Amino acid sequence: MGHREDLLEGAKKCLVEKGFVRTTARDIVSASGTNLASIGYHYGSKDALLAQAYIALMEEWGDVFQAGVSGEGGSLERFRQFWEGVVAQHDESGPAWAASLEVALSGDRLPALRALLAASQAEGRRGLVSTPTGTPEDQIDEREVRTLGAFYQALLNGLMIQWVFDPESAATAEELTEGMRRAAEAMVRPKGAEG
Known part of the structure; x- marks a missing residue:
């Protein structure tokens, strides 16, 4: 690996261990050997x-x-599998989730970093649409990124906050799937119908 790749690996290690705010350039240099x-x-x-x-x-x-x-695109089973994967990766991704909250809550203290991360949101949303729906990323239009992608991002961020505050009470994949099923049924139920 060259210095560019070494720096990236060192920075990833520092993010997981220290987060954005506490990581210094010297930390990254030390972790990367550059x-x-x-x-x-x-x-x-x-x-x-x-x-x-x-x-x-x-x-x-x-x-x-x-x-x-x-499984089939857009199915509740595929939705459940997606969230099972998210929940199963919590231990590995938890530090990165905490780091993203750190940036989100930093206000104006990290404007350049916030701008860089905000610029990557569309691509992240595109990936969030692709996996649970089974739609290839190159077939997802901007409207889907702005609507369905934003919806999945809101779910992911909400779950992330639940895990950061209290992992024991965070929603499971089954609970999220059941919640989605119930929300969808409530939206299509005729007015006045009992559920």
């Missing part, structure tokens, strides 16, 4: 490197649980 000048040369800034590391962690995490999703 030098301080390499950060600026390859990524422009520590924050840009950390944003890329965060995106890489999320992609790796998504690749792992996507492998367990099969």
Whole structure:
């Protein structure tokens, strides 16, 4: 590996261990075996490197649980499998979730980092549509990214917050699936019908 890849791996390690705010450029250099000048040369800034590391962690995490999703696109079974994968990966992805909350709650203290992560949201939403629906990413249009992707992102962020606050009471894949089924039934039930 070259310095660019070494820096990315070191930054991922630091994100998991220390989060965004507590990770210094020297931490990354120490974890990667590179030098301080390499950060600026390859990524422009520590924050840009950390944003890329965060995106890489999320992609790796998504690749792992996507492998367990099969079945017809859009089915409740596929929805359940998707959330089973998310929940099963909590121990590995929990530190990255905590880091993303750290950035979200940082207000104006990390504007460059927030801007970099916000710019990656559309791609993340595209992946969130693809897995539970079975739609290839290149067939997902911008409207689906802005609607269905935002919906799945809201579910994921809500689950993430539940796990950060109290993993014991966080929703399971079965509970999320049952909640989705009930919500869908309530939306299509004729007005005044008993359920």
